[in-house]
Amino acid sequence: MLHDLVSSALKAGADAAEAATARRASLAVGVRNTALEEVEREESTDLGLRVFIGKRQATVSSSDLSDATRGRLVERAIAMARLAPEDPYASLAPEELLAHGPHADLDLYDSTDRSAEQLEAAAVAAEAAAMAVPGVSRSEGGDSSWMSSEWQLVTSHGFVGNYRGSVFSVGAGVIAEKDGAMERGGESRSLRHFSDLPSPEEIGQKAGERAVARVGARKIASTTAPVIFENRIATQVLSPLLGAISGPSIARGSSFLKDKLNELVLPQRMDLVDDPFRVRGQGSTPFDDEGVRVEKRNLVEDGRLTTWLLNTSSAAQLGMTSTGHASRGLVGPSGVSAHNVHLTAGEGTLDDLMASAGTGLLITSMFGPSLNGNTGDWSAGVSGFWFENGERAYPVSEVTVAGNLIELYARLQRAGDLEFRNAFNVPSLLFDKVAIAGK
Numbered sequence: 001m002l003h004d005l006v007s008s009a010l011k012a013g014a015d016a017a018e019a020a021t022a023r024r025a026s027l028a029v030g031v032r033n034t035a036l037e038e039v040e041r042e043e044s045t046d047l048g049l050r051v052f053i054g055k056r057q058a059t060v061s062s063s064d065l066s067d068a069t070r071g072r073l074v075e076r077a078i079a080m081a082r083l084a085p086e087d088p089y090a091s092l093a094p095e096e097l098l099a100h101g102p103h104a105d106l107d108l109y110d111s112t113d114r115s116a117e118q119l120e121a122a123a124v125a126a127e128a129a130a131m132a133v134p135g136v137s138r139s140e141g142g143d144s145s146w147m148s149s150e151w152q153l154v155t156s157h158g159f160v161g162n163y164r165g166s167v168f169s170v171g172a173g174v175i176a177e178k179d180g181a182m183e184r185g186g187e188s189r190s191l192r193h194f195s196d197l198p199s200p201e202e203i204g205q206k207a208g209e210r211a212v213a214r215v216g217a218r219k220i221a222s223t224t225a226p227v228i229f230e231n232r233i234a235t236q237v238l239s240p241l242l243g244a245i246s247g248p249s250i251a252r253g254s255s256f257l258k259d260k261l262n263e264l265v266l267p268q269r270m271d272l273v274d275d276p277f278r279v280r281g282q283g284s285t286p287f288d289d290e291g292v293r294v295e296k297r298n299l300v301e302d303g304r305l306t307t308w309l310l311n312t313s314s315a316a317q318l319g320m321t322s323t324g325h326a327s328r329g330l331v332g333p334s335g336v337s338a339h340n341v342h343l344t345a346g347e348g349t350l351d352d353l354m355a356s357a358g359t360g361l362l363i364t365s366m367f368g369p370s371l372n373g374n375t376g377d378w379s380a381g382v383s384g385f386w387f388e389n390g391e392r393a394y395p396v397s398e399v400t401v402a403g404n405l406i407e408l409y410a411r412l413q414r415a416g417d418l419e420f421r422n423a424f425n426v427p428s429l430l431f432d433k434v435a436i437a438g439k
Contacts, residue, residue, distance in 0.1 A: 185211025247314025
């Protein structure tokens with residue numbers, strides 16, 4: 001079907017074309033107080049077509065795959081492209097960069113079938129385990145889901161590729177209460193293979209323990225002190241770095257790291273690794289969304305920034321070569337995204353990091369981060385624990401931390417507690433001096 005669609009576009013007047021399909025099936029169940037609250041099921045197949053006429057391009061999509069609709073898609077795409085403004089950087093990926101098959105099997109798909117009844121049982125078990133933790137007073141619900149997807153891409157210059165993936169998830173959220181004070185806590189995990197998931201009971205217990213540990217949170221006075229970000233949420237401090245090295249941001253000149261290529265952006269002996277080939281990785285892929293070869297690379301090596309994240313368009317704008325980081329849906333031109341990223345681990349535990357800092361703030365949750373993309377000025381609302389003499393003293397909430405990321409990254413210290421939970425993973429991070437706004 002995709003080959004025929006591309007051929008039809010060429011016959012209708014396109015100089016080049018690419019067609020893609022995205023197939024998805026999912027089932028999600030939510031419960032509250034052991035009662036079934038929601039069931040959502042989705043099955044969809046969507047088709048996208050992008051055509052080029054000279055330096056003009058247009059994209060169209062449809063969920064109707066009939067012959068008649070495909071014919072209208074081609075007509076509409078050609079008509080739109082002829083009216084579109086010229087984009088000097090619009091093109092398919094260069095042929096010499098294409099990831100022609102056979103492609104690596106990254107074990108991203110698990111065919112395990114999970115029924116609505118099985119998902120409901122897992123959600124109930126997670127919720128029950130959370131509610132069983134002493135101090136937990138009410139449930140915000142348990143949930144469990146399953147999803148499978150398949151992506152296929154065909155281009156007029158000879159690329160053909162497809163791969164499948166799956167995701168299994170379980171989570172729970174609860175509220176703990178003491179002396180009229182209430183705090184929320186939750187835990188969820190999502191993994192490619194069902195057999196890799198922790199048990200619902202383990203996930204629920206962790207959710208309950210987090211809620212109970214937060215009860216009695218205090219406000220603290222504004223100060224400047226060492227701040228530690230727990231590994232589970234520390235990615236939110238480093239994620240602006242990935243946005244700042246994306247090719248489109250660099251091409252626009254709207255990045256606080258635009259002048260930092262080949263310069264130190266992290267302390268020496270630290271590597272930020274991007275690995276598209278990690279087996280069962282949530283960001284793994286055998287090729288990017290333009291069909292370009294992907295490779296494992298150090299985005300930051302020994303503290304030094306080595307590359308931008310480039311798709312075909314941004315690479316052309318910068319006079320460089322695509323790095324295989326194109327990311328797109330079925331509508332619109334490609335964007336940019338990384339694959340599986342992790343910051344290499346340091347040494348010691350989270351407790352060791354607190355011991356080295358002495359007194360400060362351990363952050364375990366974050367919300368509402370704000371970033372000035374041009375300067376790197378950053379702030380976020382946080383909660384967690386105040387620690388003294390390397391030991392947790394009491395929980396804290398309603399706190400804001402702020403600083404300039406260029407300066408903060410230069411003083412970053414890390415623990416050895418790297419865990420591969422998601423597509424982006426880092427160990428716990430310590431910054432020796434951060435502005436803290438409290439009461």
